[in-house]
Amino acid sequence: LIEYGSRTCGHCANFAVTGMEPLKAYIATGKVSFEFRDFLLNQIDVGAALAGQCAGPGPFFPILDQMFAEQQALMSNGPKEGDPFIQQVEAMAPQQRIAAVAEKFGYLAFVQQRGVPEAQARACLADPAATDALVKSAEAGQKKYNIAGTPTFILNDKVQENTGTWPQVEAALKAAGA
DSSP states (O other): OEEEEOTTOHHHHHHHHHHHHHHHHHHHTTSOOOEEEEOOSSHHHHHHHHHHHTTOSTTHHHHHHHHHHTHHHHHTTSOOTTOHHHHHHHTSOHHHHHHHHHHHHTHHHHHHTTTOOHHHHHHHHTOHHHHHHHHHHHHHHHHHHOOOSSSEEEETTEEETTOOSHHHHHHHHHHTTO
């Protein structure tokens, strides 16, 4: 099972909060494997994904789950209408913009609170190769699966239609023999 999800998508956060624990039970049986792939809906997602991946594969899912659990609070940190930050960020180079947006929304502080040193987090946000890899992964998913929105679930290399909630995903897993 592959999920293409956005760290700023409310439906993705809902799935993470309601579906990840029961999904872990399926994973524990060995019949289901799960991969989360960041799908970039906006420039906020780029910094959120880079920050979220910065600690490495071990803490990836705990940090992802916590990002989704705290998504509303993180999103509320963003600039309000008329905030000079909006014009300032538009004048920045791409990697500077990614870091500034991630910091404004609180993703830099978020990963620091989870053990990622500030220098390491800033290096992750400033890494153009990591940004390119994220963009290419999202583009490859779009090209291969024609992703129309998030979350999109791929089960045994087939796009699952109408599976944005845990009961729908569970039904698909059961139908596939899990």
